Amino acid sequence: MSTLSIESISMRFDLPNGGHVQALKDVSLEIKTGELMSVLGPSGCGKTTLLNIVAGFLAPTEGKIMLNDHLVTGPDAERGMVFQQGALFEWMSVRDNVSFGPRMAGKREKDWAETVDHLLDVVGLQDFKEKAVYELSGGMQQRVALARCLANDPDVILMDEPLGALDALTREKMQGLVLKLWKETGKTIILITHSVEEALLLGERLLVMAPRPGRIHKEYRLPFADDGVGRDLREVKKNPEFGEKREEILSMIWDMEEEIMGRTEEASA
Amino acid sequence: MTILIIYIVIFTAAFFVVRKGVSKFRQMQDFTSLKTVTFGDESAVRPDRWASVISIVTIFLLWGAFTGSKWVPIHAPGPFVGETEFVYTLEAPDGSRDDATVFARVFEVGQDAEEPEVDPGDGFAKNDGIKVGAWRSELLIMDKNDDVKRKEGAKIVAIDGQPVSAGESVRVADGSVALTSKGSINFSPAKGMQMEPIWLPSPEAVVARVGEIASEGYQNFTLWEHLFWSLFRVIVGFIIGAAVGIPLGYAMGLSDWFRGWFDPIVEFMRPVPPLALIPLVIIWAGIGETGKIILLFLAALWIMTISARAGVSGVAISKVHAAYSLGASKWQLMRHVIVPNSLPEIFTGARVAMGVCWGTVVAAELVAAEKGAGMMVMVASRFQNTDIVIMGIILIGIIGYGIDILMRKAEAWLVPWKGRI
Numbered sequence: 182m183s184t185l186s187i188e189s190i191s192m193r194f195d196l197p198n199g200g201h202v203q204a205l206k207d208v209s210l211e212i213k214t215g216e217l218m219s220v221l222g223p224s225g226c227g228k229t230t231l232l233n234i235v236a237g238f239l240a241p242t243e244g245k246i247m248l249n250d251h252l253v254t255g256p257d258a259e260r261g262m263v264f265q266q267g268a269l270f271e272w273m274s275v276r277d278n279v280s281f282g283p284r285m286a287g288k289r290e291k292d293w294a295e296t297v298d299h300l301l302d303v304v305g306l307q308d309f310k311e312k313a314v315y316e317l318s319g320g321m322q323q324r325v326a327l328a329r330c331l332a333n334d335p336d337v338i339l340m341d342e343p344l345g346a347l348d349a350l351t352r353e354k355m356q357g358l359v360l361k362l363w364k365e366t367g368k369t370i371i372l373i374t375h376s377v378e379e380a381l382l383l384g385e386r387l388l389v390m391a392p393r394p395g396r397i398h399k400e401y402r403l404p405f406a407d408d409g410v411g412r413d414l415r416e417v418k419k420n421p422e423f424g425e426k427r428e429e430i431l432s433m434i435w436d437m438e439e440e441i442m443g444r445t446e447e448a449s450a
Numbered sequence: 451m452t453i454l455i456i457y458i459v460i461f462t463a464a465f466f467v468v469r470k471g472v473s474k475f476r477q478m479q480d481f482t483s484l485k486t487v488t489f490g491d492e493s494a495v496r497p498d499r500w501a502s503v504i505s506i507v508t509i510f511l512l513w514g515a516f517t518g519s520k521w522v523p524i525h526a527p528g529p530f531v532g533e534t535e536f537v538y539t540l541e542a543p544d545g546s547r548d549d550a551t552v553f554a555r556v557f558e559v560g561q562d563a564e565e566p567e568v569d570p571g572d573g574f575a576k577n578d579g580i581k582v583g584a585w586r587s588e589l590l591i592m593d594k595n596d597d598v599k600r601k602e603g604a605k606i607v608a609i610d611g612q613p614v615s616a617g618e619s620v621r622v623a624d625g626s627v628a629l630t631s632k633g634s635i636n637f638s639p640a641k642g643m644q645m646e647p648i649w650l651p652s653p654e655a656v657v658a659r660v661g662e663i664a665s666e667g668y669q670n671f672t673l674w675e676h677l678f679w680s681l682f683r684v685i686v687g688f689i690i691g692a693a694v695g696i697p698l699g700y701a702m703g704l705s706d707w708f709r710g711w712f713d714p715i716v717e718f719m720r721p722v723p724p725l726a727l728i729p730l731v732i733i734w735a736g737i738g739e740t741g742k743i744i745l746l747f748l749a750a751l752w753i754m755t756i757s758a759r760a761g762v763s764g765v766a767i768s769k770v771h772a773a774y775s776l777g778a779s780k781w782q783l784m785r786h787v788i789v790p791n792s793l794p795e796i797f798t799g800a801r802v803a804m805g806v807c808w809g810t811v812v813a814a815e816l817v818a819a820e821k822g823a824g825m826m827v828m829v830a831s832r833f834q835n836t837d838i839v840i841m842g843i844i845l846i847g848i849i850g851y852g853i854d855i856l857m858r859k860a861e862a863w864l865v866p867w868k869g870r871i
Contacts, residue, residue: 236771236775237775238771238774255774256771256774256775257775257777258775258776258777260775261775261776262771262772262775264768264771264772265768266766266768268766268768268769268771268772269769270769270773270786270787270790270791271791271867272790272791272793272867281773281776281778281786282776282777285773285776285777285778285779285782285786286777313866313867315867326772329772329776330776333776333777335775339775
């Protein structure tokens with residue numbers, strides 16, 4: 182049963198100076214229900230563009246996105262989004278933020294109160310539910326964002342560097358939380374990250390993208406996400422295979438960056 | 451000049467007194483007090499409340515001291531009041547000289563005074579008596595009663611023994627005496643260093659006026675009615691301006707057609723000072739309430755439009771995306787994301803707009819009005835009622851400050867997340 186299929190997506194747009202940008206070229210992917218796919222790539226490889234297309238915020242110039250056999254044309258509650266900076270609503274309490282989706286759908290409080298309370302428990306914010314979100318730390322805000330997304334029960338969760346702004350320790354804890362939520366809920370997740378380690382730890386599938394034009398460079402299937410569920414992630418990192426993969430992918434991205442630098446220098450010379 | 455020097459001396463002296471004396475008793479141990487780098491660290495500069503208090507007291511002290519206030523123990527030297535005299539020497543055409551004394555009675559303006567009784571004395575120059583109001587001067591045709599007149603060639607050669615000729619002046623005991631070009635005497639008693647009430651009335655005179663105008667009224671309206679009407683115009687004008695401007699700003703922030711249509715109008719009208727519209731508004735709507743409210747509406751409109759537009763464009767795109775992917779409709783996005791997110795900007799705009807409106811209403815009333823704080827001040831200045839003018843200015847300032855404080859309180863209550871995102 183295939184749920185999300187990305188069918189030969191291309192994205193090309195004109196610049197005011199007459200040139201054009203080929204942000205994505207012929208990207209095709211199929212993601213099954215319950216898969217967690219992490220996406221890596223040097224800056225400018227179009228990974229955020231791809232995510233925005235899947236979310237429905239951008240329209241591709243060619244190709245289409247199908248979810249559960251219907252065409253994606255715009256944003257919808259079936260595709261939840263978690264942003265780097267939380268994008269929480271400061272004028273609402275933690276609980277109001279988490280219950281935003283159900284409330285917008287016109288559900289009564291008794292229908293969502295239990296789910297919201299459960300999610301607040303899961304992310305460990307039960308004691309903070311009446312607080313204003315600007316009183317929380319960055320890590321807590323990100324947990325609110327996760328809970329808010331899950332409260333809406335989307336089919337697919339799209340994460341755009343959700344842990345990028347957190348400090349190393351908080352980040353590690355949050356990675357464990359993401360894995361736990363993924364296993365518990367069985368959601369399909371696409372996670373964009375800059376951290377090779379994070380991509381390896383969390384990604385059941387790992388997609389490396391290449392820039393100019395943005396395209397899929399290589400795909401891996403990894404065992405680490407399954408290993409990591411409910412365990413200390415530092416143990417997983419000690420796996421020699423983990424280290425090998427990390428080095429391989431790092432040098433791959435490094436080469437791409439070098440190539441970009443070389444091309445830019447040629448262009449300016 | 452003297453006042454400036456006194457002010458600087460008080461400023462400096464108070465600084466040293468407070469630093470050396472009082473600071474010892476208020477050693478706070480909060481974080482900022484432990485900073486060693488304070489010069490250049492703006493956050494470490496906290497207003498010294500002693501300085502604020504002394505500053506206010508100094509202003510009232512100087513005001514009182516230089517207007518002869520009874521509330522202030524020390525005074526600058528006042529104008530001379532009382533009896534004084536000086537002697538002039540008249541030279542007859544034949545070269546003989548005779549002295550005569552001028553007895554002057556200097557009285558406070560507003561009180562009745564008689565010219566002093568004078569014994570003419572002997573010789574051909576006779577003694578004179580004059581009365582002069584304090585701060586005024588008096589021309590004395592001293593040869594009216596002399597035996598030899600100026601027409602016959604007599605002239606004054608000295609005052610109190612100091613040689614003098616026409617056009618010159620000399621100091622005497624309690625003032626100065628000038629000879630006019632025609633040779634008569636102009637006596638100006640010493641003015642001292644105090645301000646004349648017509649320039650600057652004493653604090654108690656202003657306070658007394660507040661009481662008087664509050665109960666009896668001025669120009670057919672009591673003080674409260676004047677202030678109420680000014681405030682009423684500001685509030686009505688502001689509310690209408692906000693009621694039109696905020697939706698217009700939202701429309702400009704959300705629709706490119708609205709943005710394109712109104713951009714030239716708003717961008718053109720924004721830099722036009724509302725005061726420049728007063729003549730046109732008077733032509734169109736007269737000097738009544740309608741005209742005032744139209745003017746204040748226009749003053750508030752553009753500010754509120756621009757702040758609402760800025761509020762919409764200030765919404766982080768990720769919040770909009772988040773709301774849509776949580777299933778919000780356009781209307782729900784508006785209601786739950788855009789409006790609350792733009793509130794901080796709208797409040798900033800509202801504070802600016804209220805300030806501008808208050809300034810504009812006073813100015814408009816100065817130009818033409820039947821009632822209002824500005825009209826009260828303007829009419830009072832025409833009749834040289836300086837105490838009413840000063841009272842009006844102080845009350846206008848207090849009200850403007852009060853409006854701003856209320857707006858800030860409302861902001862802190864309604865938009866607690868402002869500046870904390």
